Amino acid sequence: MVLNAAVVTRHVDRALSSALFCKAERQSRFLRFVVDAALRSPEATIKEFEVGMAVYDRRSDYDPRTDPIVRVEAARLRARLREYYEITPSDGVRIDIPKGRYVPKFTSVAAPQGQAGSDLSILLSPFRSLSPDPADQNFCDGLSEEVLHKLAQEPALRVVTQSVAAWLEQREGPKPRFLLEASIRRAGAELRLTLHLTELTNGGSTRLSNIYRATMNDIFITQERLAEEICSDISAALRADEVG
């Protein structure tokens, strides 16, 4: 599905009319505010101060350092969106607000097809570091483990982990339907992870392609957050295949 402002706005309208949002007036305003801002100006940043003023009626002396209302509500909104996508059939769009920022991320996910195949097997190729620092490959190995652990909790998924080369050499046994690959680049404390989920049995079509950003502070927490975001996106992208 091609994401444009009209599609995203329809999706937000649908979400805000759901039971999860309809009695959470401020959270609804919060979501609408950040989505509208991002649609108006995709490259813009959204500051905590702006949200506090626009959504929570703070005055000009509002100081986010001592008034955490926006951070509290952002955490609740992220959790509310996750819950919404867990219980609501996909309409082809997913909105996430990654931790550490207020600019939402719009993802096109597969819409329900009713008769979709039920093979949800994934070949998880160990994540690669594109930097020469061996510590970055250690970080990738840990992140791969974290993602594998989380995906393994999904009963509908069958996850195989090995290198693509090893898989290509394998001649026996069932072939995984999807290939998950990711690589990281790091500049100082800033990290970018590029991820591709490809459907191998459908001419190599891309099911999910995202770039994730993180700041390296606590390695374990960074791995945990990235893994959570990645697995949430993968689940959303594959959810249509669980139907039927």
Next chain:
Amino acid sequence: MHSIMIGHLRDSVSLLPMEDLRPVYEFYRRLFELAPEAQPLFTREAGQQAKKFSDMLAWVIAHLEHADELRKEMRELGARHRGYGVTADQYASVGSALIWMFQHALGDRFTPEMEEAWLEVFAFISLEAERGAREAESTSIDP
């Protein structure tokens, strides 16, 4: 819940000077500044209310590894709160006053990692409370 996050939550509570429940009184003072309309919902005597809050905080901290028990308790709490007229938006003020209490009581010892952990756990318990309220509403029979 991640063990590192649980560690941050427990560390932050262990640093609170709770001998005379002063941080809890500060929490309620801040809550009623942020949401004055919520004050009439608290009908207990201030000392009793502070003790109840302190007990709840200790219970949450003791059950961080037991998500199912936390979920059940928070849904029951949300169902009771619905009866008092608590709205989804008022949970935001509770969370804000909670973070403020730690900032105020611990100063620089309240680290960004501790705050992040409290934001996460508060999002979890407040949404479970909201769900409990919705479930109670859907099962209640109007006369």
